[in-house]
Amino acid sequence: MRCLYIFNRxxxxxxxxxxxxxxxxxSPQQDQKLMFGMLFSLNSFTAKIDPVSSxxxxxxxxxxxxxxxxxxxxxxxxTASGIKIILLTDPRIGDLREALMHxxxxxxxxYVVKNPLYSxxxxxxxxxxxxxxxxxxxxxx
Amino acid sequence: MVRQLLTDFEDxxxxxxxxxxxxxxxxIRLIDDFLSKANVTRCSEFRExxxxxxxxGFKMFLGVTATVSNWNADxxxxxxxLDDNPLVxxxxxxxTCQGLYYCNVLCGVIRGALxxxxxxxxxxWARDMLRGDDAYELRLKLIEHVAEEYPYxxxx
Numbered sequence: 001m002r003c004l005y006i007f008n009r010x011x012x013x014x015x016x017x018x019x020x021x022x023x024x025x026x027s028p029q030q031d032q033k034l035m036f037g038m039l040f041s042l043n044s045f046t047a048k049i050d051p052v053s054s055x056x057x058x059x060x061x062x063x064x065x066x067x068x069x070x071x072x073x074x075x076x077x078x079t080a081s082g083i084k085i086i087l088l089t090d091p092r093i094g095d096l097r098e099a100l101m102h103x104x105x106x107x108x109x110x111y112v113v114k115n116p117l118y119s120x121x122x123x124x125x126x127x128x129x130x131x132x133x134x135x136x137x138x139x140x141x
Numbered sequence: 142m143v144r145q146l147l148t149d150f151e152d153x154x155x156x157x158x159x160x161x162x163x164x165x166x167x168x169i170r171l172i173d174d175f176l177s178k179a180n181v182t183r184c185s186e187f188r189e190x191x192x193x194x195x196x197x198g199f200k201m202f203l204g205v206t207a208t209v210s211n212w213n214a215d216x217x218x219x220x221x222x223l224d225d226n227p228l229v230x231x232x233x234x235x236x237t238c239q240g241l242y243y244c245n246v247l248c249g250v251i252r253g254a255l256x257x258x259x260x261x262x263x264x265x266w267a268r269d270m271l272r273g274d275d276a277y278e279l280r281l282k283l284i285e286h287v288a289e290e291y292p293y294x295x296x297x
Contacts, residue, residue: 040291081257081258082289105177105178106177108173109173114174
């Protein structure tokens with residue numbers, strides 16, 4: 001497990017968590033902006049070239065969920081409310097869609113959304129969230 | 142809570158607005174809670190959205206279901222009728238507060254939650270048993286779908 005990003009629908013990076021990242025070529029703001037921009041375009045691209053969807057509004061939109069290079073694998077999940085969760089991991093890891101859903105429902109919603117001190121749309125730093133996340137990630141490895 | 146607001150603001154219209162704002166703040170957080178528990182996919186049409194709110198949303202958070210009815214011609218407006226409203230158990234409106242929408246917080250909640258899934262709506266009470274009508278009816282109107290925009294300007 002290398003690192004985690006959480007973005008909201010406005011491109012604001014709500015959280016960035018790193019476990020193991022030896023190389024960072026850009027400043028954090030540029031890195032996050034690049035990440036969001038790339039994912040926004042990739043999502044839009046995958047929906048447009050979908051060869052299976054009939055094009056009518058009745059089908060759920062097509063979304064990509066991971067890509068892999070020789071050094072890492074990127075896992076992506078977007079909710080209807082625009083919250084995007086991105087995990088960068090070792091390239092040998094399998095499908096993490098359920099894990100991403102778990103991080104959203106049981107960690108983000110429980111410790112951040114339900115936290116009365118949190119204002120939606122702002123970056124957050126929450127110890128309980130970090131602890132729960134670390135704990136869950138250890139169970140995955 | 143409503144009584145406290147009435148003491149603080151005194152004007153019934155102001156309290157209605159405050160309840161709506163409070164509901165909005167709840168709604169924008171509630172949507173994530175709902176999405177994580179309800180396991181529903183993105184709704185393709187407003188009709189589906191109304192059904193999901195009435196059957197799953199209300200059930201999850203209020204313990205009651207509502208019925209969807211009175212659609213307008215192009216399916217952008219409908220009514221949600223509640224047979225039972227747990228928010229008003231043991232509540233009676235005195236004569237000084239006849240303009241009050243006691244459950245206005247619900248309007249704000251629905252509006253806030255839908256805004257987070259790209260729908261701008263207007264939600265109002267059409268019938269309110271506390272004011273003498275025979276049922277609780279919310280009028281839900283879709284104003285527009287807000288498309289997802291790329292938030293950064295391409296200036297770098």
